[in-house]
Amino acid sequence: xxxDAASRVCExxxxxxxxxxxxxxxxxxxxxxxxxxxxxxxxxxxxxxxGKRGRVASAIRTVVRAAGVDNDLTAIEVEFVD
Amino acid sequence: MEWVETTGKTVHDAKETALDALGVDTDxxxxxxxxxxxxxxxxxxxxEARVRARVRPTTPRAKDDHRRRxxxxxxxxxxxxxxxxxxxxxxxxxxxxKNGGESKGSSRGAKPKQGNDGEKNTDKGKQKSxxxxxxxxxxxxADIAEAFVADxxxxxxxxxxxxxxxxxxxxxxxxxxxxxxxxxxxxxxMTAGAIDELVRTVLxxxxxxxxxxxxxxxxxxxxxxxxxxxxxxxxxxAASVRDSGVARAxxxxxxxxxxxVHDTISDEAGVDTASEGEDPNRRVIIVPAxxxx
Numbered sequence: 001x002x003x004d005a006a007s008r009v010c011e012x013x014x015x016x017x018x019x020x021x022x023x024x025x026x027x028x029x030x031x032x033x034x035x036x037x038x039x040x041x042x043x044x045x046x047x048x049x050x051g052k053r054g055r056v057a058s059a060i061r062t063v064v065r066a067a068g069v070d071n072d073l074t075a076i077e078v079e080f081v082d
Numbered sequence: 083m084e085w086v087e088t089t090g091k092t093v094h095d096a097k098e099t100a101l102d103a104l105g106v107d108t109d110x111x112x113x114x115x116x117x118x119x120x121x122x123x124x125x126x127x128x129x130e131a132r133v134r135a136r137v138r139p140t141t142p143r144a145k146d147d148h149r150r151r152x153x154x155x156x157x158x159x160x161x162x163x164x165x166x167x168x169x170x171x172x173x174x175x176x177x178x179x180k181n182g183g184e185s186k187g188s189s190r191g192a193k194p195k196q197g198n199d200g201e202k203n204t205d206k207g208k209q210k211s212x213x214x215x216x217x218x219x220x221x222x223x224a225d226i227a228e229a230f231v232a233d234x235x236x237x238x239x240x241x242x243x244x245x246x247x248x249x250x251x252x253x254x255x256x257x258x259x260x261x262x263x264x265x266x267x268x269x270x271x272m273t274a275g276a277i278d279e280l281v282r283t284v285l286x287x288x289x290x291x292x293x294x295x296x297x298x299x300x301x302x303x304x305x306x307x308x309x310x311x312x313x314x315x316x317x318x319x320a321a322s323v324r325d326s327g328v329a330r331a332x333x334x335x336x337x338x339x340x341x342x343v344h345d346t347i348s349d350e351a352g353v354d355t356a357s358e359g360e361d362p363n364r365r366v367i368i369v370p371a372x373x374x375x
Contacts, residue, residue, distance in 0.1 A: 009237045016230060016284050048287070052108065053361075056283050062276035066268050067238050 003028065003035050006068025006076050010037050013060055018045040034075025037064065041080070049080055089130040092119055098364065100135035102357045105341030106296070109286070112138040137296075218288075220295035224254045226288050227281045227297045231258055234277065238266060252295035255306070263302045271308065274301035275336060298338070309342045316346045319368055324352040329369040334359065340366050 007028050015021040023042025028035055041049055050057045061078045068076045086103045090096030093115060101111055112135065119131035228244040235242040235258075242260030249255045258266075267274045278299045285297060300306055316332075323330050332343065340357065343366045347355045356367045 005237065005239055009234065012233065012237045013280060017280070017287060019287070048283075051283065055279060059276035059279035059283075062268070062273055063234070063280060066265050066273040066276075 002068045002070045002073050003076075006035065006064050006073075007037055009067035010039060010060065010064045010078060013063060014039055014041065014049060017056065018042065018048055020045055031075065031077065034073055034077065035068070036077040036079065038079050038081050040082075046080065046082065085134050085136045087116070087132065087134050089132045090119075091130060093131040093133060096131045096133040097135065098360065099357055100133055101337065102340050102364070102366070103344060104135060104137055105337055105344070106137055107282070107337065110138050111135050218294075220252060220254050220297070223285050223289055223295065223297050224256055226285060227256055227299055230281055230284050231256070231277065231299060234280075235260065235263075235266065238262075240265075242266075249298075253298065254295070255298045255300055257300045257303050257306070259302055267301045267304055271301075271304055274299075274304060277301060278338075305338070308339075312339060312342050313346045316343050316368070317350065320347060320350045320353045323368045323370055324350075327370050329356075329367050331358075331367045332365055334363045334365045336362070340364065343368075 007026055011024060011026045014026070015024050018024060018041050020042040023040075023045060025040050027038040027040075029038070030036075039049070048056070049060070051059075057078075057080060064078050065076050086100055088096045088099040088103060090099055097108075097111075097113055100113070101108060104111055114134040116132040116134055117129070120129040224246050228246070231244060232242060240260060240262040242258050242263060245257045245259070247255045247257065265273070266277060268276075281297065281299050298305070319330055319332070335343070344355050347353055347368060352371045354369050354371050356369055357364060358367060359365050
């Protein structure tokens, strides 16, 4: 459930930020003790998602973790893939 | 908008100080270099770098800009008298595009958010789009911010309500409250800070160049309480600096908190502020007046 919340929040936030929301996809996979979200965006939107000095990217990570982390799920990784 | 003038050992330092004073991000500020630092023998600083900065009245955007925000935006230096004829024509196009742009804006997200936005803010939103403002009004920005936060909360599995306060001519504070809001605040307000950052990014995308003023999102009112507590703490520290004549460095804080410190100190006699370090370790130092570097 909370993994879904993390993934949902992640997709929502990224789509709000990019120029091309249709180009956004979030792939979820299991890691030991948690999940990993691989986010890919359309060409040219990567800079927007990462932001100056990675500020936006780290804000996304913080918010996604807050959405997903609970007793069962302790580790959520968010990676932005080219 | 007001300009502030700052100095530093390097241009970069001077800019950082200016950003602190303005309480904004590099993206939202505009700089003019007055003079570069000059170094003397053995790298000793002979003359400090001096810059002038202000909150950027319009944020130029490379992409997407022509879509709707180009209509005779004020504060664009390049668009002078010469451009009058063409800019007139452009203007009309731009205005038409505005209404179109509104619906385009909705379709592009293709998310429930947009519908929500329309519903919830019908009264305010409508009013604003009738008056043809050169920049996206701060109320419209607040609409976007509120819609974003409300939808974010939905994705968190909770519901929130937003209250807005016009805290200054160019600043609206949106206070968000609701059950289970704690998760959206986080330890030491970390999540709340991240949400504020995301709101800023979203506004940047929606409003583009037509963005003036500032929207502050305060989850659960923690920021207001924290600002009060911080100001009280700073006044205490200021008193001790004034009495002892010894400067005191505060712990590293983010830009919003540093602004609280600067604002508080500016109302205190006998003390001044200086800043050092770089984000996220940038900190304010309270110094006895007249000692400021």
